[in-house]
Amino acid sequence: NAGVTQTPKFQVLKTGQSMTLQCAQDMNHNSMYWYRQDPGMGLRLIYYSASEGTTDKGEVPNGYNVSRLNKREFSLRLESAAPSQTSVYFCASSATVSNSNQPQHFGDGTRLSIL
């Protein structure tokens, strides 16, 4: 009963390095999301994919790219990491889009530190 699985759980990068955060869901959901959570702030949407084959920018997309690899997988890439991207990153999925009454299911996050 995995739900939403994120890898890695922890990562430390140097400024300028690149990396990809992986996310996979096994609930046959259409919509997937990437958020970041910073101390003292609510979750902020980076990118989302309403359905397989589509991706759209959220509130804070600068410095990130995404790929909806297939219905199960949605990855987040940092091309050139900056200290301001130090955060906890959450992937989520839902059966349909946000303004339906479907809950979002979250993974347990990737804790990313950029030095």
Add this chain to the structure above:
Amino acid sequence: KNQVEQSPQSLIILEGKNCTLQCNYTVSPFSNLRWYKQDTGRGPVSLTIMTFSENTKSNGRYTATLDADTKQSSLHITASQLSDSASYICVVSDDGGSQGNLIFGKGTKLSVKP
């Protein structure tokens, strides 16, 4: 600007006591309101989702209320347990565009002490 404000920021209660968390929002057009529980080091977990026409919704010892006229919601926890220690996040979905947007509150951190 669409906003979700939660109070208090943090709360400490004794095991077995009840508590109520507050959420005020200025989101328009309104679609639904959600409460999530986030344990330390884990992702948020959905507790309830309420639409405009729903006043109350329960999930075990958790009861959420919604007053769409005053744009207020509350989450009541009955007979608290140590496992209720977590952050509780209020989220409001607007009905904007084709996708809608989720506006997250900053959360209330609840500590239940023995």
